[in-house]
Amino acid sequence: MDTNPLDAERARDLRRMKLVALSLLVAAAIVFVAAHLAGGEGWLGYVEAFAEAAMVGALADWFAVTALFRHPLRIPIPHTAIIPKRKDQIGRSLGKFVESNFLTQEVLDERLAGAEIGTKLGTWLAEPANAAKASGALGDVVKGALEVLDDAEVQHGLEGVARRRIRATPAAPLVGKAIDLSVEGGHHQRLLDAVVTGLGNFLEDNRDTFQHRMYEESPWWVPESLDDRVLGKIYDVVGRFLTDVRTDPNHEMRRSVDTRTAVLAERLKHDPEMLAKGEELKDELLDHPEFRAWIESLWLGAKQGMIEAADDPDSELRARAATSLQRLGERLLAEPELRAKVDDWVQRAVGYVVEHYRSEVSDLISSTVERWDGESTARRMELQVGRDLQFIRINGTIVGGLAGLTIHAIVQLL
Numbered sequence: 001m002d003t004n005p006l007d008a009e010r011a012r013d014l015r016r017m018k019l020v021a022l023s024l025l026v027a028a029a030i031v032f033v034a035a036h037l038a039g040g041e042g043w044l045g046y047v048e049a050f051a052e053a054a055m056v057g058a059l060a061d062w063f064a065v066t067a068l069f070r071h072p073l074r075i076p077i078p079h080t081a082i083i084p085k086r087k088d089q090i091g092r093s094l095g096k097f098v099e100s101n102f103l104t105q106e107v108l109d110e111r112l113a114g115a116e117i118g119t120k121l122g123t124w125l126a127e128p129a130n131a132a133k134a135s136g137a138l139g140d141v142v143k144g145a146l147e148v149l150d151d152a153e154v155q156h157g158l159e160g161v162a163r164r165r166i167r168a169t170p171a172a173p174l175v176g177k178a179i180d181l182s183v184e185g186g187h188h189q190r191l192l193d194a195v196v197t198g199l200g201n202f203l204e205d206n207r208d209t210f211q212h213r214m215y216e217e218s219p220w221w222v223p224e225s226l227d228d229r230v231l232g233k234i235y236d237v238v239g240r241f242l243t244d245v246r247t248d249p250n251h252e253m254r255r256s257v258d259t260r261t262a263v264l265a266e267r268l269k270h271d272p273e274m275l276a277k278g279e280e281l282k283d284e285l286l287d288h289p290e291f292r293a294w295i296e297s298l299w300l301g302a303k304q305g306m307i308e309a310a311d312d313p314d315s316e317l318r319a320r321a322a323t324s325l326q327r328l329g330e331r332l333l334a335e336p337e338l339r340a341k342v343d344d345w346v347q348r349a350v351g352y353v354v355e356h357y358r359s360e361v362s363d364l365i366s367s368t369v370e371r372w373d374g375e376s377t378a379r380r381m382e383l384q385v386g387r388d389l390q391f392i393r394i395n396g397t398i399v400g401g402l403a404g405l406t407i408h409a410i411v412q413l414l
Helices: 005-037 043-069 087-101 105-113 117-125 128-148 151-168 171-184 187-205 207-217 224-247 252-270 272-287 289-311 316-334 336-371 374-413
Strands: none
Touching: 005 043, 005 374, 043 374, 087 336, 087 374, 105 336, 117 128, 117 316, 117 336, 128 289, 128 316, 151 272, 151 289, 171 187, 171 252, 171 272, 187 207, 187 224, 187 252, 207 224, 252 272, 272 289, 289 316, 316 336
16 A cells, blocks of 8 residues: 555654554553552542543544544444545545635735746746756657647648638739749749750750651652751751850840740739639649648658657757747846736736636546545545644543543542
């Protein structure tokens, strides 16, 4: 039973005090027998009266204390073993007592008013070592929260949010705006440069392929030398054209691309046909299985990254959290308004919890006591208060003896 070190210590103290109380009873009995055998005359009569009354007082108080926790001498005397028999009622009464006298807004407000939580929190967080500890605790909370989350539910929620946001945003005007921004920054011209350069490299890399194809397509009577001259001329013209486009910022093709790009952007923003086509393509994207797979990979990757960062003491996340918490502590020490806000927030938060959940504490106490068996309940309570109750037995022995002595003296005087 006494597996808890504290309970074991209490049990030892209880046994020690029981032995003291019992020793006084035995001592009183010995004195009584000795005085009675000596005749009980004269001053021995006073000793005998004292010892007799002390035994009565000791036995009466032993009975009273024992009757709280069990049947005295295992005899089922009515109104004994009170705690085992009425443990459920005691549990409910204890819960209501705690709820009514401790978990009240007035008591907590009085306690929190002088607690200066903001100042104490600021002083603690301002120390780098403490900020690092708080960062670690915060990391454990984040890691624990992420690990217990239902991935399927989170992915479903993210998918719903993404779908709603995407459906609420017209696709074609967004693309048109992106094209406008690209034109303003000259990005479309750099894209054209890349296309022209890539086309030139493609033609050069595949010259033999085009030459072989020309031999096959050309009439049999045309000499291959003529085919080579024609292909070379074509390559020369195309190459000079691509070079002109690439080197001349005012080339006609560049102006044509500017004009056509601007027209396309306007159509995307205002043409009903383009608007409808954009929404159609957007719906196809949202209904594609790869979209859901992308959301899943996005969440799982982000979750794993956050778990690893929260668990790594040297991660940037933990370092930034520690720095932010330390700065918060410094601000709390330097800014009275912020301290007042923290104190007020804590007071209101605790008040809210007490107001809405204090009955849960009462129910917890009563339900916990109800789950205990009667003997276990009596044992637990005896360990808590039994040592102090032994002083009732000790005092009963002494007070009983003094009362007997007083009565005997009065009788002798009369």
